[in-house]
Amino acid sequence: MTLGVDEKLSKADWLSAPGIQAVFSAIERDGEEARVVGGAVRNTLLNHPVPDVDIATTASPETVMARAQDAGLKAIGTGIEHGTITVIADDFPYEVTTLREDIETFGRQARVVFGRDWEKDARRRDFTMNALYVDRNGHLHDPLGGLGDCLARRVRFIGDADGRIKEDYLRILRFFRIYAAYGEGELDPEGLGACLRQRNGLRQLSAERIGHEMRRLLRAPRAAYALRMMNDCGLWEIATGGLARIDDYEALRSLDELAPHTRDPELGLVVLAGFVREDLARVSDRLRLSNGERKRMETAWGARKRLLQADASPSAAAMAYAFGRQGAIDGLLAVWSAQIAGKADDSARFKEMLSAFGSQVIPEFPLKGADLISSGHKAGPELGALLKRLENEWIDSEFALTREHLLERSKTAS
Incomplete structure (x- = not known):
């Protein structure tokens, strides 16, 4: 009842x-x-x-x-x-x-x-x-x-919408954020019209206030629809200084039930705005993101690039070692979203990869510089170069080479 x-x-x-x-x-x-x-x-x-x-x-x-x-x-x-x-x-x-x-x-x-x-x-x-x-x-x-x-679940301004917004232009973003969190149906036309008319007021707001509101919006259930409307009104460009891949973001949020990471603002911003690496710095500055948020975006973008450029899909172990478990998952979800948006979704393969990435234990390189010194190598730049070469060989072996194998290979170093 x-x-x-x-x-x-x-x-x-x-x-x-x-x-x-x-x-x-x-x-x-x-x-x-x-x-x-x-x-x-x-x-x-x-x-x-x-x-x-x-x-x-x-x-x-x-x-x-x-x-x-x-x-x-x-x-x-x-x-x-x-x-x-x-x-x-x-x-x-x-x-x-x-x-x-x-x-x-x-x-x-x-x-x-x-x-x-x-x-x-x-x-x-x-x-x-x-x-x-x-x-x-x-x-x-x-x-x-x-x-x-x-x-x-109708989000309506109290009284005159233009007047409410002029009192505090952050209410433009709050209109979309409250809708994304609680709204249903279409956005209130009067409120949407007022946001469009008053959009230049966003330029008066501090980056901190815009960033705080945008983070909350990106976490909301109906963020994809709200951001599409914001983009259509020119609000996304004012807030972030760039363009948006709305189709890719809608595809990302269609995966909410499969992976809770899709609601994380850092991943959302990579999918929305990460056309080139420089975009990440611009968005981070415009929204005053923390160093931790910036780092996650950079890692996700790198993992996405690695997956797109690879001739064959890198193993879960290789991705986890290079980008960490979270970074590998972020990169996978970013690639998957682009494929869904491009109507080329291979869900079975991606779901299998998502499961593998999520359960992957990050491999630990079994050799240290001290091990090489103990086996007769001298400390110095050459030692670091040798250690790096052996690490690459270990990665290429899909992490199969043991410490003993690596030490044996170090003996043949010129």
């Missing part, structure tokens, strides 16, 4: 947890109210996991801080100037933010005041499905009528 909205919310584990109830009890005194808002409500109604919980309240930040501490809870002024206090209860952080309303709007620097009007607080949020509140008893409060949109 399908639960009613209030019943479903009231039965949510996160709402009945002693920690959040302690936060409610601390704040809700002397006429002050508190309600969970946004993602936790939306995700519960749509049967998605709830990683974090945000609370809105009529109480001032100073009141929240004082009452939480009086109740024995840890309170941190993480964004007190913006009205946000992080309250930790049972080792779980709750972001508690005082209701706000805009007085003047000029981009992200909008001047706000704290208030007590739930509808005004809702109207300054981005999408209708994010303007849902629930009290401590599980009763839903829907000041803008966003419940229908949420249950229908």
Whole structure:
């Protein structure tokens, strides 16, 4: 039997947890109210996991801080100037933010005041499905009528879409990202039109903010469709500075059930933007990727190139030794995606290779420089060259040569 909205919310584990109830009890005194808002409500109604919980309240930040501490809870002024206090209860952080309303709007620097009007607080949020509140008893409060949109998985801006975007141009990317994570059907035409009209506003955003949002978008279930629409609107080129292989990426995401790596942003960016190696550096810079993310992209691109250039498919052991297990799998998935997009898919062979790559133990070269010195070779550049030559012979033997075989071969070195 399908639960009613209030019943479903009231039965949510996160709402009945002693920690959040302690936060409610601390704040809700002397006429002050508190309600969970946004993602936790939306995700519960749509049967998605709830990683974090945000609370809105009529109480001032100073009141929240004082009452939480009086109740024995840890309170941190993480964004007190913006009205946000992080309250930790049972080792779980709750972001508690005082209701706000805009007085003047000029981009992200909008001047706000704290208030007590739930509808005004809702109207300054981005999408209708994010303007849902629930009290401590599980009763839903829907000041803008966003419940229908949420249950229908429609992502719609609150009020005038162009105006919402001008307040913060990151909302263009959030429109596509929220859709990719929770949406169904076609993108809202009004919102899509506003994103197209306001697209040049993305140029004003920092690379860090764009990169953070793009990573989250690439992990979402409907990322392929959202990115195709972004590309059609010219948004991908603005965000990344280059072109996109959308067909290849759609093919990659068609493999989600076979390999969870397909949702990883690093692999997705290689498939989307890795036409030549230099593209990886450009995208990494534009999205402010970490050194670890850059390295994975470089490794995946190299493995993809190796598989494409080989006369015969390299063995799982050879690929794992050259690129690591993850790099080998990434390269294989990138090649497979291109073949699917080109209508030349050989699924049986690729599935066999994917299984082999995933279970492959990385071979370990059995010889060290000290072994060669012990057998009579002198230290120096020649020793390093000999060691490298023996390693290549070991690889060519498909890792069959033993330490003893290699030492014997070293004796014939000129």
